[in-house]
Amino acid sequence: MSRQDAAAGSVGLLLFGIGLLLFASPLTLWWAQRSGPWYLPFAIWAGFILLVGLLNGRRRRNDL
Amino acid sequence: MTFSLATLFVGATAYLALLFLIAHASERGWIPSRIIQHPAVYVLSLGVYATTWSYYGSVGFAGSSGLVFATIYLGVTLAFALTPVLLMPLLRLTRRHQLSSVADLFAFRFDSRLAGVLVTLMILTGSLPYLALQIRAVAESTQILSGDSPPELVAIVFCIMVTVFAIIFGARHVTPREKHSGLVAAIAFESVVKLAALLLVAAIAVGMAFGGLGGLERWLADNPAELDRFTASVAGEEWAGLLFLAFAAAFLLPRQFHMLFTENQQDAGLRTASWGFPLFLLLLAAAVPPLLWAGRAIGIDTPSDYTVLGIAQLSEVPAVGLFAYLGGISAGSAMIIVSTLALSSMCLNHLVLPLIRLAPLADLYGTLRWVRRALIAAIIAAGYFFYLTLERSEGLVSWGLIAFLAMAQLVPGVIALLYWPGATRSGFISGLLAGGTLWGLAGLFPALSTVGPIEVIGVDLTAAQTPAHFGRLAFWSVSINLLVFVAVSVFTRQDPREAEAAGACRDVSTRVPAGALLADSPQQFVEQLATVTGTPAAEAEIANALEDTGLGWSESRPDRLHQLRDQVQRNLSGMMGPVLARDIVDECLRLDADSRGALAQNVRIIEERLERTRGGLRGIAAELDALRRYHRQILEDLPLGVVAVTPASRIARWNPAMEAITQLTAPRVLGRQLREVPPPWGELLEQFLGESDDQAYKRSLALPDGNRWLTLHKAVIGDPAGDENGDRLVLVEDVTDVQRLEDELAHSERLASIGRLAAGVAHEIGNPVTAVACLAQELRDEHIDPARAGEILEQTQRISHIVETLVGYAHAGRISEPRMPVHTRVAAVASQAERLVRLGPNARDIQFTHDLPADLAVMAEHQRLVQVFVNFFSNSVDACKPGGSITITGRRQRDQAVIRIIDTGHGIPTGIRDKILEPFFTTKAPGQGTGLGLSLAWNMINEYGGELDVQPRRGRQAGTQVTIRLPVANEREAEPVHG
Incomplete structure (x- = not known):
């Protein structure tokens, strides 16, 4: 695995970890039990997608 | 609002015809390739994930299980977040080894036909009911909108059309090297249709039920139990299990694998998909809760799985109803088409081809194509058969989850494939059988039968097919699968072919x-x-x-x-x-x-593989690789040419120094036999290797750009065991520069000898010349022939000056007596020089023209200046043909006299213009000139503080113009002029 791939892999694992934290951990119960608007889960989900896009985009700009 | 069956039939047929048109237009190039190959089209094509289950069934699923419905999309989001470590390596692996299905992937990794067969059977078994589900959804949606009995005709026509579409646009090429751009474009279009339809119906539903999003908020505030029930399911046991099932399905479902990897054209598409596809799913999922609550608020009477159609009907706008119906058609048709293509490829490779003996076929491609087309038709027909026997009451969700659960059994294998080179074929097959058996007993079997309760390890195999049941089953089946897989792998060994395949999967194969x-x-x-x-x-x-x-x-x-x-x-x-x-x-x-x-023969293969796998080596392997690189670098940086030759006379190494010596690049010669290497190098090496001596010193080689001298050494390469393996090493040293230096040194030595001899020569010549001069003096004094005696005197003086100048030049400027420049008239000098030159035979037919002011005088010595002019005139005479002319002009310019000697000779070639003032440089034949004339003249002019410039004549005329600049002499410095 090249150094660039290894760096991208680390980013991927980080994102996956954040995803697990948001959607498969006690934190999931916490935001589900908040009396927020009905679209709160979708907003959190959109924020996560934005994060994935940003980190992937950052990597792509560094590609030669 | 209802539709006639004919309207729906025509609408569905027209829609599928539009798909044909889009696919055809893409393949014909009517749609620009920059659009077809745009990452957005690829991302949308992944939308095949959303089937009628997502389109229709999600609302019913959300109604019964709340927010759990979103796990089917969230799991995919998590899988795509792992793109760099999961999807991208899989993409590169499938592309590199042209693996077109999940079954190919495992058959390749474990070098096992059985693994391919098992995976194919499992996926086929899980997928057929899922295909049937799509047909049922299309038929039931038609029934709901038309209010008629289940329209078998619509189902049959739908199946025929998707079969024809899959055959025409999905099975055109027999190799994954060729992409089906029409298929990708059509599936992307279907994704747009179902997303647009769902969002439109959701917007209409919110408008109808609540008057807008504000109304929805108020309704939820008035009915807090709805929102509580919706979000409470997050705490349920099925949440994590379904999340995992969706994670596995995201890339292992046949249709997902096909669009993600087989039809992928570039890495950039997958990188965009890592966020673009989850975004697409988010939009689909976000439409579900408003539809659910709108349905409840309105109180529609259609089954909850078909709320979308119920709301579209209530809108009383036919176009909306038809659009919602076509959204379902698009979801069903896309799933059937792509799944069938993937399944047909798996069945062909792992079930059909191993059973039929391949005979030399006149048209292999045609046979493969037709077998695959027959398989496509058979699979869709089997799906239709399942549809006819499906339990009508079964929800849309169950069959989808059963298929997802089948894919989840492959997750341990995928992880091992990418990151566990020690996993064995036996381990994978055992794990798959264990997990697959549980899946079959507790997932598939209960859905197909009505046998009483059977309980195994806490799982009621015939329990209601609820999401919670599938969540538990996911945990147990995959856990057992993983446990058996690891345990059996630990206690079994890989055979070499399997180990090689494991290395190839991680791109570290050095076979x-x-x-x-x-x-x-x-x-x-x-x-x-x-x-x-x-x-x-x-x-x-x-x-x-x-x-x-x-x-x-x-x-x-x-x-x-x-x-x-x-x-x-x-x-x-x-x-x-x-x-x-x-x-x-x-x-x-x-x-x-x-x-x-022979190791040497495969050096390039090994090195190329090691270069590719550089980052994949760890521990001692990485250290050994670093050592290898160091040793190779020594050979690469060696300032000697290195050539390794195998016993079969093939070249195994050709280092950069050898490239520089021969101007032949390594890729051009590596692996070739010596006789195939361009001359004269192949012949030289072959001849040298055939000789008994191990060295050849200064071997001359004639090349187009001149002679080269090479020193060669050879040795036989021993292998680590101490035996000689017959490979030979040749070292080539280019000693051309050394040889040239030695030649110049010898030349310089000769010149130095001349210098040393010059004094003796001057002495030896001086005596007879003095005697001749005395005799001539006497002849002049005796008035016997004063004119000839005068000329003899002048010639003897000239000889004396030449000898004196030669001595002076040889002593590098150390003149015995200091020079005394005096007032010297140029016209007199030029005339005397002309007379002297005219003594030679060549000058008789040359016309001399003097244009020199009589009073132009310079500070020099008369006799030495005559020598300068004689040298220039002699060269001009030699350059001119008979009838040529030499013109001498002079004028005063400030403190200098500018004298020009212009001839009409052949001029000086450009290439030697810089060399004519060098001593011993001559273009004349041996014995005709010493090459010292112009050099001596230049030295003399320099001694008087003058300048010399030799140029071609101005304009396009042939000839040479010599310009001499000397310090002008004033009248008060005038002295009696010689001659």
């Missing part, structure tokens, strides 16, 4: 071909391959492989032919699966196992 190829050329490949594939296919496959590897039909280098063999295997793998491709290549393109695998 050396075990033997020499029996074929010597691509043409022989064709002949050998034709025994199985038939000649036309063999020719086409070898031509494709040659194009892929950048080789030509004349290739004969063994390492390149090995590379060609590997490429042929990869290309066949794309058509027939990796196991059959390997069998065919092993059978047809045989290796001579008895031949000794």
Whole structure:
């Protein structure tokens, strides 16, 4: 695995970890039990997608 | 609002016809390729994930299980977040080895036909009911909108149309090298349709039920139990299990694998999909809760799975109803088409081809294509049969989850494939059988039968097919699968082929071909391959492989032919699966196992593989690789040419110094026989290796750019065991510069000898010249012939000056007496020089023209200046043809006298213009000139503080113009002039 791939892999694992934290951990119960608007889960989900896009985009700009 | 069956039938048919048009337009190039190949189209094509289950069933699923419905999309989001470590490596692996399905992937990794068969059977079993579900959804949606009995005709026509579409646009090419751009475009269009339809119906639902999003908020505030029930399901036990199932389905479902990897054209598409596809799913999912609550608020009476259609009907706008119906058609048709294509490929490679004996076929491609088309038709027909026998009450969700659960059994294998090289074939098959059995008993079997309760390890195998049941089943089946997989892998060993495949999956394979190829050329490949594939296919496959590897039909280098063999295997793998491709290549393109695998012959293959796997080596392997690089770098940086030659006279190493010496690049000569290396190098090396001496000093070699001298050394390379393996090493040292330096040194030594002799020569010549001068003086004084005596005196004086000048030049400027420049008239000097030159035979036909002011005088010595003019005049006379002319002009310019000697000779060639003032440089034949004339003249002019410039004549006239600048003499410095 090249150094660039290894760096991208680390980013991927980080994102996956954040995803697990948001959607498969006690934190999931916490935001589900908040009396927020009905679209709160979708907003959190959109924020996560934005994060994935940003980190992937950052990597792509560094590609030669 | 209801529709007539005919309206729906025409609408569905027209929609499918539109799909045909889009696919056709894409393949014909009517739609620009920059649009077809845009990452957005690829991302949308992944939308095939959303079937009628997502389109219709999600609302019912959300109604019964709340926010759990979103796990089916959230799991995919998590899988795509792992793109760099999961999806991208899989994409590269499938592309590199042309693996077109999940079954190919495992059959390749575990080098097992059984693994491919098991995976195919499991996926096929899980997928057929899922296909049936799509047909049922289309039929039921038609029934709901038309209010008629289940329209079998619509189902049959729908199946026929998707079959025709899949055959035409999905099975056009037999190899994954060729992409089905029409299929991708059509599936992307279907994704747009279902997303737009769902969002439109959701917007209408919110408008109808609540008057807008604000109304929805108020309704939820008034009915807090709805929102509480919706979000409470997050705490349920099924949440994590379904999340995992969706994670696995995201890339292992046949349709997902097909669109993600097989139809992918570039890495950039997958990187965009890592966020673009989850965004697409988010939009689909976000429409579900408003639809659910709107349905409840309105109180529609359609089944909850078909709330979308119920709301569209209530809108009383026919176009909306039809659009919602077509959204369902698009979801169902896309799933059936792509799933069938993927399943047909798996069935062809792992179920059909191993059973039929491949005979040399006249048209292999045609046969493969038609078998695959027949499989597509058979699979869709089987799906239709399932549809006819499906339990009508079964929800849309259950069959989807059963298929997802089948895919989840492959997750341990995928992780091992990418990150556990020690996993064994036995472990994978055992794990798959264990997990698959539980899946079959507790997932598939209960859905198909009505047998009473059977409980195994806490799981009621015949329990209601609820999401919670599938969540528990996911945990148990995959856990048992994983446990058995690991345990069996630990206690079993891989065979070499499996270990090699494991390395290839991680791109760290360094396998050396075990033997020499029996074929010597691509043409022989064709002949050998034709025994199985038939000649036309063999020719086409070898031509494709040659194009892929950048080789030509004349290739004969063994390492390149090995590379060609590997490429042929990869290309066949794309058509027939990796196991059959390997069998065919092993059978047809045989290796001579008895031949000794010379390491040197495979150096390039090994080094290329190591370069590719550089980052993948760890521990001692990485250290050894670093050591290898260090040793190789020594050879690369050696300022001597290094050539390693195998016993078969093939070149195994050609370092950069050798490239510089020969101007032949390494790729051009590596692997070639010595006799194939361009002359004179191949001949030189072959001759030297044939000689008994180990050294050859200063061997002369004639090259177009001049002679070269090389010193060669050779040695036999020993192998680590201490035996000589017969490879030979030649060191080539270019000693041309040393040879030239030695030649110049010898020349300089000769010049120094002349210098040393000059004093003696001057002395020896001086005496007779003095005697001649005395005799001439006497003859003049005796008035016998004063004119001739005067000329004799002048010539003797000239000889004396020449000798004196030569001595002076040889002593590098150390003149015995200091120079005394005096007032010297140029006209008199020029006239005297002309007279002297005219004594020679060549000057008689040359016209001299003097244009010199009588009073132009310079500070110099008369006799030495005459010598300067004589030298220039002599050169001009030699350059002019008979009838030529020499013009001497002079004028005063400030403190200098500018004298020009212009001749009409042939001029001075450009190449030697810079050399004419160098001593001993002459263009005259040996014995005709010393090469000292102009050099001496230049020295003399310099001594008087003058300048010399030799240029071609101005304009386009031939000839040379010599310009001499000397310090002008004033009248008060005037002295009696010589002669």
